[in-house]
Amino acid sequence: MSLIQISNLTFCYDGSYDTIFENVSFQIDTDWKLGFTGRNGRGKTTFLNLLQGKYEYTGTISSSVPFDYFPFDVPDKTLDTLDAVNRICPEAELWQLNRELSLLDVSQDVLYRPFGTLSNGEQTKVLLAALFLNDNHFLLIDEPTNHLDMEARRIVGNYLNTKQGFILVSHDRAFLDRCIDHVLSINKTNIEVQKGNFSSWLQNKAMQDQYETEENAKLKKQITQLSDAAKRTAGWSDKVEKTKIGSLNSGLKPDKGYIGHKAAKMMKRAGAIEARRERAAQEKAKLLKNIETAESLSIRPLEYPKSRMAELENLCVFYGERKVCGGLSFTVSPGDRIALCGKNGCGKSSILKLLTGEKIDFTGTVQMDKNLIISYVPQDTSFLKGSLKDYAENSRIDESLFKAILRKLDFSRVQFEKDMADFSGGQKKKVLLAKSLCEQAHLYIWDEPLNFIDILSRMQIEELILAHRPTMLFVEHDSSFVDRVATRRVDFR
Known part of the structure; x- marks a missing residue:
């Protein structure tokens, strides 16, 4: 050791x-x-x-x-x-x-x-x-x-x-x-x-964040009260000092020593209150520095008028001469959030690509409405380069909304000035997810959307899906995410 x-x-x-x-x-x-x-x-x-x-x-x-x-x-x-x-x-x-x-x-x-x-x-x-x-x-x-x-x-x-x-x-x-x-x-x-472990850390962090938030509110209220008290006390001191002049104007001889002592005592009290206020402000400044903000995300899925969006029957996918999956049958209906589950290399991503229109060798039948609008998040992020502004323009999405979503996903404004090629793996994935969240679609197809993405952002995305319930077909190996989000699983054997 x-x-x-x-x-x-x-x-x-x-x-x-x-x-x-x-x-x-x-x-x-x-x-x-x-x-x-x-x-x-x-x-x-x-x-x-x-x-x-x-x-x-x-x-x-x-x-x-x-x-x-x-x-x-x-x-x-x-x-x-x-x-x-x-x-x-x-x-x-x-x-x-x-x-x-x-x-x-x-x-x-x-x-x-x-x-x-x-x-x-x-x-x-x-x-x-x-x-x-x-x-x-x-x-x-x-x-x-x-x-x-x-x-x-x-x-x-x-x-x-x-x-x-x-x-x-x-x-x-x-x-x-x-x-x-x-x-x-x-x-x-x-x-x-x-x-x-991570769960105990997350629980402790939530308790610490709650304590700091409550303590911050308490100190904020205390600072306001102390500021008001200091002002009142200082005001009383000024009034006492003015009684010296008032007494002279009335022809009476004032007790200047007593009045001065009383005014000084009030000023001392005001100073003590101000010192307490300063200490409270210093304590308050130590709080909330590490609280992670995770604002709610939103999405605007389109309503689909039919009972079925896609139907796959006895589907077999091939890589050259090799069959990677076979006999696959399932349907996608409005409201479904289907997780495709199975070992790597069993054809899950190929199914997603097939549904997005990419040319994939297969046998069986795939029925999809030609008017079905799909938003797709691919696994690969290596193609991302250039500015976020140009990417938003080329993707035909609203730049302001796009950047607002990225801000909620913990992008600093400094990141907006950088080339996407210099982003971390998680930041690149967030760019693809933010683009998808900007798009109105009937069906959201996401291929391993959480690769490299931090845990708090994963939890934000979970809450988004549970709140807005878009129809989804996705591949993801994070079991916590799948357990919370999926309404149904299709297992590749």
Whole structure:
């Protein structure tokens, strides 16, 4: 057991508009299993890069153990997987690797296939197994769930629960709860560490936010009362002072000492009240700095006049000569929110693309109304580049509404000036979701809409769907989201 100590860490990118970290200090234990959370663009991946020494910074980061980063780069993907693993952990024995792969439910024959032929999920599991074979290393695991289906997330979560010594970036609540014992959170103004899983952290944060909100309201009321009292007391002091003049005008000799003493006493009291007001203002200034605002989103789905939007019967999808799914039959009716569930590579995304009009090889029948209006969110975000203004114009959506939605999804105004190519993965996905929310459609087809998106934004989107009930067909591997949102599941076997 040893400590990783961060002291007065300050960092910003060259030419950046804002500072990512400023005088951040905390410490973590190398035996902990940390879930790393925070809204998109707050600097989670940047912090992992700072731990690896990739950027210059001020302050200190001290650690007695080396860091390994996931996903590890495999430059030559034509190498057999075993050779690729040996380059990551040259000291590991084959039996040790086989043991880890067995725990991850990966067949040992993948070791003798070119690494590039493995599925994304298989690659994720192999690299995790390899990294945990490096003894006395602290692992930085950056969003492994983006390439894992529900079953794989369960397996990997259980696997990580048996390990220790890592920071895990993930936005899947159930996955985090399965395998962490501490939470490292990037808040608006600081980074903090808290013992427990994600659910306990979220509950504690809600309680802290509620306390600060109530305390803020109490102090605000107190400050107003103290300000009024100080003004009244100061006013009384002025009136007492004026009695000196009044007494002279009346021909009476005033007791100047008594009047002066009384006025000074009132002024002293006014000063004490002002000091209390200042202390209350200082206490109030400490509150609400880390409360995350999550304004309600809205959507305007179109009414559909018929009882069925789409009907698929005995559908089989092919990749070349290979059949990836077969015998699939289901209907989409107004009000449905259908989750397509199954392992990666079973054809879920192909079905969505087929319904959006993309050319896909299939047999069976697909019946859709030609007047059906669809809003589509694809998996891929790599095509996003250029300004948000141009993107809104080219997409024929209202720019003001588009940017207002992005603001609600925690975009700062500074982001509006940047090229989309420089956005984080989560910010790019939010651009696609915001575009879809601007569009009036009968059917919303979303393909893994939550990839890279932070947890608070996921919860915003959940509440939006439950409030406005658009008709949806979607693929998503976040089990918490599917459990809350889906009215029906179609399982690919």
